[in-house]
Amino acid sequence: MVRAAGIDIGTNSFRLLIADLGPGKFVPSCKELNTVRLGEGLGADHLLQPGAIERGIAALAQFAGMIDHYQPRYIRACGTHALRLAANRDLFLARAHSALGFAVEVVDGAEEAALSLRGALFTGKGALEPPLLLVDVGGGSTEMIWLAEHGAPPMIRSLPIGAVNLTEAFAEIAPESLALAAMAGHVRARLKEGLTDLALPAAGCRVVGSGGTATSLGALDLGLAVYDENLVQNHVLGQGRLENIFAVLTALSSEQRLALPGLGEGRGRIIVAGAVIYRELLQLLACDEIVVSDGGLLEGILLSSLPSAAGL
Incomplete structure (x- = not known):
């Protein structure tokens, strides 16, 4: 050892x-x-x-x-x-x-994305098998990695959209519904560019989410009062469940989001922006679920x- x-x-x-x-x-x-x-x-x-x-x-x-x-x-x-x-x-x-x-x-x-993929595959214990699209939503950027099969070179795109910079960029727009609509449009445009570059198969692909946004959404879906990485790892978050969580989050104030159980310190400030990225991604891909990976970049x-x- x-x-x-x-x-x-x-x-x-x-x-x-x-x-x-x-x-x-x-x-x-x-x-x-x-x-x-x-x-x-x-x-x-x-x-x-x-x-x-x-x-x-x-x-x-x-x-x-x-x-x-x-x-x-x-x-x-x-x-x-x-x-x-x-x-x-x-x-x-x-x-x-x-x-x-x-x-x-x-x-x-590109290296950040490659490290995220390596960590997710290692901690997935064989449950996360290609073909897959790994999406790591961070605070300042979103890494998308398409892995067609084991041994194939991954295709990587790093996009300058993240939960922190999106939250700050649209903070001055009121009411929040207008801010979210503007944010969603901006995110959709960025994701379209990245997905075009990745040239994913027409039949669609499995989406794996890693990073704090994905694990927080998984914890909310599981109703965890205290975060448990063993329960979150490989949890399947359906699109319908994501929509329900998003509706609950956007109905709360920022202070109420901060008090939600199962979220890390301060995550409530930025969870909505992170969720916008995954919502738009699933809609663009016509995909109905995200597999959550507790492992990734770290x-x-x-x-x-x-x-x-x-x-x-």
Whole structure:
């Protein structure tokens, strides 16, 4: 067994996973999530805000203590959309290096998507078999990965739409019904572009959702008071159920959404925008369900920290 760690520095959340791995073995010893909201206020000037930077460094300092305690042999930390976009990312990266004791890599959209696919297939335990379209809705971007069969090169598109930046972009439109209609139109146009590039088969495909939006929708559908990754993994969320959840969410205020059980800290602020992406996607594909994957980018980052000789 070998111990490894992965850190996902996302637009909304920072996550840490430490696990022991061996042939047929994956035993997590530490899993942490901190809702940093690094991309909050990342507007037209593309500047990380001082408060967001401080929250991020505090979260990484906390992770550093856990890494020191568990002593993983291999570690990789990856930043995604917010750090790809930020004009002042070098300031954050320098402070992150000091907090962690090692460098953070900023991965492009294609690598982020490939890592999400690797993590989802690994944690799916054989239940997630191609052909499939993996869709990871993050805070600042949505990665779509089409895998036709095992061994085939995946086709990847990274779209600049996510639960955080959509929420902020349409926040000033009132009433909310008009904001949601405008958001849906924007999302539909972006998704159409991405799906055209992927050239999916005419017969349709199975959609697998990973990331915080998908798992949160799965938890809501299951009625979980406390999130349970074992119940969420491979849960099938039907389109009709998604429509029902969306109707409930949009009937609530932002404060009421924040109080919903089963959602992570702060997820209620952005869950509607994330749900819009999946609603529009299913409608465009004429697909009637999403298979939810609890595993994805974070697990992919951890696995990618291992040398190829590890065979995992």
